[in-house]
Amino acid sequence: MAPSSDALSPDAKRRHLVKHLGPEAVILSGDAMAPYLAEWRGRFPGRALAVLCPADTRAVSRAVACCADLGLAIVPQSGNTGLVGGGSPQDDxxxxxxSLERMDRVRAIDPENNTLTVEAGCRLVDVQRAARDADRLFPLSLPSEAQCRIGGNLGSNAGGTNVLRYGNTRELALGLEVVLADGQVWSGLTGLRKDNSGLDLRDLFIGSEGTLGIITAAVFRLYPLPRDVQTALVAVPDPARAIALLRRLQADSGDTVTACELMNTLALELGRQQAGAAAGGIPDTAxxxxxxxxASPNPHAGLREVLAHSLAEAQAAGEVNKSVVAVDPDQRxxxxxxxxxxxxxxxxxxxxxxxxxSLPISRLPDFLAQAAERVRAEDPRVRxxxxxxxxxxxxxFNLSQPEGMARDAFLAQWTRYNDLIHDLVTGMGGSIAAEHGVGLLKAEALRRHKDPVELDLMRRIKQALDPENRLNPGKLIPGDEL
Incomplete structure (x- = not known):
């Protein structure tokens, strides 16, 4: 299809892409490419030969095959809202x-089977809306849901605020459609809850950050819409009693707790200032x-009464200082x-x-105490x-720049503080990458903290599915020797 890639100049490769994929599917202008090269946190500026924007799965397959002919590596993107540089190209x-943003169609909704089939370029907020229009709930919820897209959610196994009740993206996905490194398409768009007819390939691609294949569509579980939702902000003395309150609420409510978010005083105050929220609705400083x-799909579940009773019992037990229960959707x-x-x-x-x-929940109080002690031993000014x-x-567990310290001087200590915290996390049986992924940000840390046998298994799988290392090289799976 193409002459030897070694003999082609960058401009010749661009012309070849346009000729075989069509001008509407190839972006070459610097200004038009800029949004795809700007990483969310600005830590990993991107460089790429071109941006490809296929409109359907067949076009993705052609693009992958064309890039293989030209010796080009592919960095998949959906919404480009990642926080670890997983979608940042590094070679122009x-x-x-x-980019999968043109693939934004809802292919099917089956309310009786409680499933929804969408393409990878669908924005998360649009998937939520499509489910709601069918009187169903798609529970994945993230602060970036108006910008992030389903392909990235799958590639990073996104978490969010509802994991406690519904699980990560992995638990919500039933089937996938994936374009492999050689351009073949695996069509695994099943809505089955049970299928033991082979290896579970779905779980192999979810969370792989585009290093094993390019997810182009997925079938997701849906749930009944909640009809009774009750929300409270609770001041607690310490993390141990926060966990005790969570367990109390789960038992008292029949396991209807959908979210449980912990914040220290500084985090709450910064969030309140950013949101412009009045202090009147917040319990006294704690x-x-x-x-x-x-939340429950039963409108007569009586969760408000359950919540009020549990909080009263918890306050009597010393688990709660004060609390406020939202009286209406606006306060919620x-x-x-x-x-x-x-x-x-x-x-x-x-x-x-x-x-x-992430850590076993039982270890969180010990971690928070020891991590704070380690940070303060380094510099008590760090917030x-x-x-x-x-x-x-x-x-x-974020460290904020001390007042009076220069920004660059503080950020220059990133690796030192990361090692300090990651060593503690690993020693407690935790993970250094809970929901944002590995990307470029944690590639070196992964080498240090991941079990060597596990790393070797990851490399073997990568070599089997992408022997030429063309899919998102340098991300997630360590080893440029692949």
Whole structure:
């Protein structure tokens, strides 16, 4: 199809892409390419030969085959909202971005089977809306849901605020359609809950960050719409009693807790400032807060009474200082806006050194105490901004720039603080990459903290499915020797 890729100049490769894929599917202009090269946090500026925008699965297959002929590596993108550089291309001679944003169709909804089939370029908010229009719930919920797209959610096995009740993206997906490194298409768009007729290939691709194949469509589980939703912001003395409150709520409510978000005082204050939320609806200052939500499809579940009773019992047991229960949807949204405003509020407060970690829930109190002690031993001026999904063991243990310290001087300590926290996490049986993925940001840390046998298995799978290392090279799976 093409002459030897070694004999082609970059411009000749671009002309070849346009000729075989069509001008509407190839972006070459610098200004038009810029949004695909701008990584969300700005840590990994992108460089690419071109941006490919196929309109359907067959076109993705052609694009993959064409890139193989030209010796080009492919960096898949959906919404380009990742936080670890997983969608950032790093070579303007030998890498292209393959954007799936034109593949944004809802292919099918089956309310009786509680499934929905969508293409990888669908925005998360549109998938939620399509489910709601069918009187169903698609529970994946992220702060970036208006921008992020389903392909990226699958590629990173996105988490979010509802994992406690519904699981990560992996638990929501039943079937996939995937374009492989050689251009073949695996059509595994099944809506089955049970199928033991072979290896579970679906789970191989979910969370692989585009290194094993390009997900082009998926079948997802749907759930009944919640009809009774109750939300409370609770001041608690410490993380141990926050966990005790969670267990109490789960038992008292019949396991209807859908979200349980832990925030320390600094995180809550930064989120409140970012959201512009009035202080009147927030309990008195406490070292820690929980944002909890209960939901049921039964409109007569009586969750408000259950929540009020549980909080009263918890306060009597010393698990709760004070609490406020949202009286209407507007106040519920105000409480959630505080939690969702934390990342933006932290950005406004200066530079951050971030840790997206997970631990067994039982180890969280010990981790938080020891991590704080380690950080303060290094520099007592560093401010701890801690928040996250305590119900599933995932915390964002972030360090905020000390007042009076230069931004660059603080960020220069990123690796030192990462090692400090990651060593503690690993020693407690946790993970250094809970829900944002590995990408470029944690590639070296993965070499240090992942079991060597596990790393070897990952490399073997990569070699079997992508022997020429053309799919998102340098991301997730360590080893340029592949």
């Amino acid at each position: 001679a030998d890498q292209v971005v393959l 070292p820690w807060y929980l944002l909890v939500e209960l 949204q105000q409480l959630w806006s505080i939690r969702e405003g934390i990342p933006g509020g932290q950005s406004q407060a200066g530079a951050s050194i971030k840790h997206d970690i 701890l901004c801690t928040f996250g999904h305590v119900g599933d063991g995932n915390l964002h």
